[in-house]
Amino acid sequence: MAAGTRSLLVLLAAALPIHAADPAVDSEDRERVKTVARISPAVVAVVTGGGSGVLISEDGYALTNYHVVGGQGPALRCGLPDGNLYDAVVVGLDRIGDVALIKLLPREAGAKFPHAVMGDSDTVKVGDWSLALGNPFLLATDFTPTVTFGLVSGIHRYQYPERGMFEYTDCIQSDTSINPGNSGGPLFNTRGELIGINGRGSFDKRGRVNSGVGYAISINQIKNFLGHLRAGLQVDHASLGAVVSSSPEEEGSRPRVLVSGLISSDAERRGLQLGDELTRFAGRPVGTVNQFKNVLGLYPKGWRVPMTVRREREGGGTETRQMLVRLMGYERQVQGEAPKPPAPGRPKPPGNPDGGKPAADSPAMKLFEARPGFANWHFNKLARDRLLAGLTAKTDLSSTTGDWVVRANAKLGEKGREGTAVIRWAAGTEGMPDRVMALIDGVDFTLEPLKTDLPAASLRDPPGSGGMLTALYHFRQLMLKGKSGFVGESSHGGVEPYYPPLEKEPDDLFKARLDAEIIRASLGGVDTRFQFTTGQGGTRLAGMESVLDKEEDPCEIHFDDYREAGGKSLPFKISVFHGGRPYCRLEVQSWDLK
Amino acid sequence: MGPEVTLLAAALLLVSPAEETLGEVASKVNARLVKIYGSGGVKGLPGYGTGILVSPEGHILTAANHLPDSSDLRVHLADGTRLSAKVVASEPELDAALLKIDDKTAAGELPHFDIAKASKAPLLAPGTGVLAFSNQFQIATRDEPLTVQRGVVAAITTLQGRIGVFEAPYSGSVYVIDAITNNPGAAGGALTNRKGDLVGIIGRELRNDQTQTWINYAVPLGATVASRGTQGRMLSLAELLEKKEKYRPSGRPDRAGRSGDWNVRAGWILVPQVIDRTPPFIEEVEANSPASRAGARPDDLIVYVDGTPVPTIAALRDILEKYRPGDKVQVEVRRQDRLQTLVVELEPPPKPPANPPR
Structure with a gap:
């Protein structure tokens, strides 16, 4: 004793x-205890699919993994740490990036959700502590999240896709325990900011449970796709249109990335050549193929990003070039069921009878509409109509159904030769169809867009503009008729970077970009992307691009210097570019709208 | 008493450097580690691993697994430089191998760990926080930094591990850690304290002998182990690293364990019996011995003794116990790809020395 x-x-x-x-x-x-208490309420148990998620807005948007909700149907059931089950609907899907955006429905109309604050995952460092919250093994039947804590083991990690899906680029590696059911759940830094979505691990011989190596999709990557996801899109990732490989392996060599193959692509049209050394891509230095793939994976198809190459100059020396490249799509049509990702396995719901599938009459189904190419057409329509309503609020031209005339001083071509321009949109009358006419420095061009069998060349008039008249016809359709101006398609295209024309090219073009919301519209076989900025000045059409042929450069028109004219906000600077070169820059003298 | 205490505290402050963040520690350690590539990719044996730079000339400490057996060994330095390397020594009984990069341009001023100092440091106590650095799962390529995991020393114990059906050759002390390092490619990685001082080398993918669970372990830099192949000899990791050559324990080899001179003498010296299944390869043939008279040569593999197969050194020993000095025994050996028949007239074993070496 x-x-x-x-x-x-x-x-x-x-x-x-x-x-x-x-x-x-x-x-x-x-x-840490305080932080966990603060962030826990935003953690979602995605009951349908058996995973986790995290709320990112007070109106119920939440992030999770594609592999959690993919194939589960549009209506879901989710649990929150308040102990309640919620109906939820799939909004946007990113199969390749393994991300899904869902929306929880409040139990009472207008009720607000607790939500996480998104951090800046580019500031995450190796050796930082991290917190993973989620619902491993579906342990908590009251949906209280499990908290695990660990070290950031690596950043800018690249994990190969499996059968074309679930490519984890530039992801965060941590030794924080990730187990079946953690998929889709949040990874936080110690300040409680959301830095990633846990979704993958490296598993070897112990089954799909924690191996000390988990991967989270960086929140900064997700931010690039969020505009697309909110618009109900089924997003695609990007490819460059060129094959890059490590420089020939020599003893004692440091890695370099060389262009070793090229297909017909925007990159090729922008002047990329075989043998070019890629040094920067989308604002980040590139020294290895993995680094390149890491950066490429951060962006959706169709985004334009700058890239810098170094090239041997004839007669010795090297030159560097910066080019703005439009990224091509990545996804090959993956047939059949989704493959099993190398993610933590899906836990078996432990006898939770009402947990699994939502009822067929789930209120979530009111927020769903199917359409090929879209994860949820309902949300796309909402986004499109909201954007166009914003445009009309500033510039409502729906009553000006007559002729429109713009008179301007023009700077023509790359050299900026002084001249004049008159653009006339003539409204169709009996026996006289719609016409778009341009009088550029005394030369007359006319397009009758509704005429069938138009020669290809006239669609591209004036020569060198890439189809300015065709694009301007689409402009009138949009401003006059909105979404009903396009019989082909008009949908929201998410968020893309927009590069306003600048007098002098900045060292890093990527910093000069603006975020633009996109309307995709199609008419007469011509696809146009309208680019809107939605800053403090309200919704504004900043630019548009009309693609007459996917193998050609589009006609780009930029609108700037908006002024009030006749109670409407109208652009007084209009510049037309084709293939990266200016065709004309107009200083508008007058808008005449009838 | 009082002033002395104050002085002591001041001295402590002076020697302890400003606290580095774990990120700074990680990049410091990473600069001293390499990625190793060689043969593998089959039967769960990865073709990649991790190594620790231990000299400015490019000596690399790694695990003595299958990787150092590769004919074409390559290493990637922390900055992505790609170099070829050769094995200086592979010592399974120490669970360690020493490589050296070939290139002379990179050598001379490589960042490295001061092994001489580190191997003299006392063992970390259980409960001490550690960091584990490795290229497990080949996550990092070229200049990408290795994986860092955190854990604590859970225990210090002797290793009783298995590789498949084989017993692990290393039987010395190990740190058992709670970080999951038992993953492909982690072997040869660095275990450091939280300040980034090297304390051990991450071990191989072994299972515990008794529980059949995967062991996360590291061999302490100060490891010494009693050789099984050369009974009574102590092998030391520090000595291997200091000499930087094929490790030959000092002193006379214990012939009883190694030569096959059991109850009879043939005069062949077999390879060290590292594991139970070590086959009876002849390493050396003593001059003027029954074996040399019969025409035995180094690298011969003894396959049959009087028609009985002898797959292991243990089997050879068992069968020779039935013979007496003066017996003639027919031995089939495999030499290159052919079988040779030798007739060995066995002699009495040499008398043990009066004072056996310890």
């Missing part, structure tokens, strides 16, 4: 100084 007491005392004596040793550790521990 006495001996027992003594050893207990010894133990206490040994333990006390250790406990009291580092007040910093104590306070860090307390902070």
Whole structure:
């Protein structure tokens, strides 16, 4: 007895100084406990599909993995740490990036959801601590998330896709325990900011449970796709249209990335050549193929990003070139069921009868509409109509059904030769169809867009503009009739970078980009993307691009210097580019709208 | 008493450098590690691994697994430089191999760990925080930094591991850690304390002998182990690293364990019996011995003794126990791809020395 007491005392004596040793550790521990309490309410248990998720907005948008909700149908059931089950609907899907955006329906109309704050995953460093919250093994039937804590083991990691899907680029690797059911759940930094979505791990011989190597999709990648996802799109990732490979392996060599193959692509049209050394891509230095694939994977198909190449100059020396390249699509049609990702396995719901599938009359189905190419057409229509309503609020031209005339001073061609321009949109009358006419420096061009069997050349008039008249016809359709101006298609195209024409090319074009919301419209076989900025000045048409042939450069028109004219906000600077070169730059003298 | 204490505290402050963040520690350690590529990719044996730079000339400490057996070994330095390397020594009994990069341009001023100092440091106590650096799963390529995991020393114990059906050759002390390092490609990685000081080398993909669970372990830099092949000899990792050559324990080899001179003498010296299944390869043939008279040569593999197959050194020993000095025994050996028949007239074993070496 006495001996027992003594050893207990010894133990206490040994333990006390250790406990009291580092007040910093104590306070860090307390902070972490507080952080966990703050971020937990936003963690979602995605019951349908057996995974996790995280709310990112007070109106119920939440992120999860594609491999959690893909193939589960549009209506879902989700649990929150308040202990309640919620109906939810799939909004946007990114199969390749393994991301899904879903929307939880409030239990009472207008009720707000707790949500996580998105951090900047580019500031995450190796050696940072991280917190993973989620629902591993579907442990918590009351949906209280499980918290695991660990080290960021690596950043800018590249994990190969499996059968064309689930390519994890530029992802965050951590030794924070990730187990079946954690998929789709959040990875937080110690400040409680959302830095990634846990979705994959490296598994070898122990089955799909924690191996000390988990991967989270970086939140910054997801931010690039979020505009697309919110618009109900089924997004595609990007390819360059060129094959790059490591420089020939020489002893003692440092890696370089060389262009070793090229297909017909925007990259080729922008002047990329075989043998070029890729040094920067989308604002990031590139030294290895993995680094290139990491950066490429961050962007959706169709985005334009700058890239810098180094090239041997004839007669010695090297030159560097920056080019703005439009990214091609990535996805080959993957047939059949989704393959099993190398993700933590899907846990078996532990006898949760009402947990699994939502009822067929789920209220979520009111927020769903199927359409090929879209994850949820309902949300696309909402996004499109909201954007066009914003446009009409500033510039409503729907009543000006007569002729429109713009008179302008023009700077023509690359050299900016001075001249004049008159653009006339003539409304169709009896016996006289719609016409778009341009009088450029005394030369007359006319397009009758509704006429069938138009010669290809006249669609591209004036020569060198890439189809300015055709594009301007689409412009009138949009401004006059909105979505009903396009019989082919008009949909929201998500968010893309927009590069306003600048006098002098900046060193890093990527920093000069603006975020633009896109309307995709199609008429007479010509696809147009209208680019809107939605800043403080309201919704504004900043630019448009009309593609007459996918193998050709589009006609780009930029609109700037908006002024009030006749109670409408109208652009007084209009510039037309084709193939990266200016065709004309107009200083508008007058808008005449009838 | 009081002033002395103050002085001591001041001295402590002076020697302890400003606290580095784990990220800074990680990049410091990473600069001293390499990725190793060689043969593999079959039967769960990865063709990649991790190594630790231990000299400015490019000596690399790694695990003695299948990788150093590759004919074409390549390493990638932390900055992505790609170099070829050769094996200096592979010592399965120490669970360690020493490589050296070939290239002379890179050598001379490579960042490296000071092994001499590190191997003298006392063992970390269980509960001490550690970091594990490795290229497990080949996540990092070229200049990408290795994976870093955090853990604590869970225990210090002797290794009782298995590789498949084989017993692990290393039987010395190990750090058992709670970080999951038992993953492909992690072997040869660095175990450091939280300040980035090297304390051990991450071990191979082994299972615990008794529980059949995967062991996350590292060999301490100060490891010494009693050789099984050369009984009574102590092998030391520090000595291997200091000499930087094929490790030959000092002193006379214990012939009883190695030569096959059991109850009879043939005069062949077999390879060290590293595992139970070590086959009876002849390493050396003593001059003027029954084996040399019969025409045995180094690298001969003894296959049959009087028609009985002898797959292992243990089997050879068992069968020779039935013979007496003076017996003639017909031995089939495999030499290159052909079988040779030798007739060996066995002699009495040499008398053990009066004071056996310890």
